[in-house]
Amino acid sequence: MSVYVAAIDFGTTYSGYAFSVSHLKTKLPEVQILSNQAWNAGIRESVSLKTPTCLLLTKEKEILSFGYEAENRYTDIVMDGEEDEYYYFYRFKMNLHENQSISMGMLIEDVRGQTLPAVEVFSLSIQALKDHMAQTLLVKNITLDDDTNWILTVPAIWSDTAKLFMRKGAEMAGIAEDKLTLALEPEAASIYCQTYPPPGSLDIVNTDCQYLVVDLGGGTVDITAHEKLPDGTLKELSKASGNNCGGTSVDKEFIQMMADIFGQQVIDKLKQESPDSYLSLIRCFENVKRTITPNKSGLVNVSIPNIVLDNFCKSEYLKSIEEVVASCPITSSIQLKNDKLRIEVKFTKSLFKPTINSISSLIKTVLDENEAKNISHILLVGGFAECALIQEAVKSAFSDRYVIVPEEAGLAVLKGAVLFRYQLNAISSRVTRCTYGVEIIRSFNSLTDEFRRRVYKDGIPHCENIFHTFMPANRSIPIGMKIRQTFTTSNAYQYAHRLPIFYTHQDNVQFTDDGTCVKLGIVEVEIPNPTKHLREVTIIFHFGETELNITAIDKESGKDCETSFTIYDFI
Structure with missing residues (x-):
């Protein structure tokens, strides 16, 4: 039976999609993957296989455009002075990584500080990518239907709350719950590299080979350690690790450099009053990140909105842009030539140093945690892995390992996500990243319990x-592992049992309100035929998949219960 598989790689800086029509039993190397058509990047570049993650909406929250088209249209909107009538969101995925209190009601800001519910912004972005894919496939006489299998990529280091948030956003975009699978980004890349081994790295397909997958994205760095087992599957060796030291962290260093030159008030004014100029500045530096090499010498040119900056310098300091640059703390490392800021290569490379150090430190930490193992290879994937400075730094820091960068490293996650659907059992075991628990009430012990926690029932x-x-951290669990916990209702004729679920990254946690726990959500189990006497419900937690799944059984009747699991304030 042939199946349609549609994958969306939703990134911090760039996003894309891919599609396949193949028989479910097709061997992975024979799966035909159709990448998204070349996005028209306008006059800055010719074409691109991914498009910037930016969304342009009307005030009525209608999608105007996504990606390069959104960038170009928003520039025209600002030039026409009509920006008050629109929302423009860009690089907003990091909100789900950096926010410890994700909720369905949380808001995010667009480039001008206007807010909308985050779940709507994510959902409309997924909808825009879906619509673009549908139009692309229509040209090939392929129509997306209700049987299409959708894959959405997410970082492995994300919390279960963030994953559930993305799932809800995808469902709001019209993707059916039972047709959606979340794929962990470094795992997808690992499957891709197993299927199409990069030249010079055929060892990774050998049984017992152990390697790191370092997914260098725009926002996060996501590291997973895998071992190739005799049955061809992959075993996760340690819990996924990572941080927010992706490509955009270099952008932050660049923006800080601009603030050192022009003052923070001018950069803030540029972002607020001339957002098109600010975004253009970021795009120009993005090109520098992609093209700078370890052996480059001389000066690096960055196009800047010099007329706008000159006006702001005069209004803020009563000085011209030339005078401000000449008197800034780093004037010896820069030159101003018309609309070009010329930066010494050595100084430009120093902007990468904090990010490179963070990446190297993360890799070293994972290798140290797996010191007893034999990790021989390091795979660098993701768009930021194409940066030559990063490649050289990792090879230099870990000269005792084979460091490999596959061709099209920026597409490894996307194409691997398609392959993942054809081999859902490619990963045979995973390691829990945190400790899971439920919030309960027990008998009060006057000898050990604090009296402030005493309640009467x-x-x-x-x-x-x-x-x-009910599940500790750092535990290797096979796919499909089930943990059963039995709970008793509290009241007569109780029609539903609601159980708060928490997780923590700390050890020996006793209470949910001590500041170390994060509320993941609430399991609600419907009690069939409620009775006067209390009822026992067995809740089954399904571990090992990319998401935590929960089912329940009524012990008295032995029947499955209707079960829902939602982020705690989902409305």
């Missing part, structure tokens, strides 16, 4: 907000 003292662990 039917006249009997109980202790509340107990963190009851």
Whole structure:
């Protein structure tokens, strides 16, 4: 039976999609992957296989455009002075990594500080990519239908809350719950490299080979350690690690450099009053990141909005742009020539140093944690992996390992996501990143429990907000592992049992309100035929997949219960 597989790689800086029509039993190397058509990048570049993650909406929240087209249209809108009538969001994915209190009601700001519900912005972005894919495939006489299998990529280091948030956003975009699979980005890249081994790295397909997959994205660095098993599957050796030291962290250093030159107030004014100029500045530096090489010498040219900056310098300091540059703290490392800021290569490379150090430190930490193992290869994938400075730094820091960068490193996640659907059992075991538990109430112990936690139930003292662990961190679990926990209802004729789920990255946590726990969501189990007597419900937590799944059984009837699991304030 042939199946349609549509994959969306939703990135911090760039996004794309791919498609395949193949038989489910097709061997992975024979799966035909259709990458998205070349996006028209306008006058800055010719074509691109990915497009910037930016969304342009009307005030009525209608999609005007996404990607390069959104960039170009927004520039015209600002030039026409009509920006108050639109929303323009860009590089907003990091909101899900940096926010420890993700909720369905949380807001995010567009480039001018206007806010919308985050889930709507993510959903409309997925919708825009879906629509673009549908139009592309229509030219090939392929129509997306209700049987299409959708794959959405997410970082492995994301919390379960962030993954659930993305799933809800995709469902709001019209993707059916049972047709959507989340693929972890470094795993997808690993499957791609197993299927199409990069030249000079055929060893990674050999049984017992152990290697790191370092996914260098725009926002995050996501590291997973894999071992190739005799049955051809991959075993995760340690929990996924990472941080927010992707390509945009270099952009932050660049913006800080601009603030050192022109002052923070001018850069803030540029972003607020001339957002098109600000975005153009970021795009120009993006090209520098992609093209700078370790052996480059001389000066690096960055196009700047000199007329706009000159006006701001005069209004803020009563000085021309030339005078401000000449008197800035780093004037010895820069030159101003018309609309070009010429930066010494050595100084430009120094902007990469904090990010390079963070990446090297993360890799070293994972290798140290797996010191007893034999990790011989390091695979660099993701768009930021194409940066020559990063490649050289990793090869230099880990000269005792084989460091490999596959061709089209920036597409490894996207194409691997398509392959993932054809081999859902490609990863045979994963390692839990955190400790999971439920919030319960138990009998009060006057010798050990704090009296502030004492509550009375039917006249009997109980202790509340107990963190009851059902899955510890750093545990290797096979795909499909089930953890069963039995809970009892609290009241007569109770029609549903609601159970708060928490997770923590700390050890020996006892209470959910001690500041170390994060509320993941609430499991709600419908009790069939409620009775006066209390009922026992067995809740089954399904581990090992890319997402936590939950089912339940009513012990009295032995029947499955209707079960839902939502982020706690989902409305």
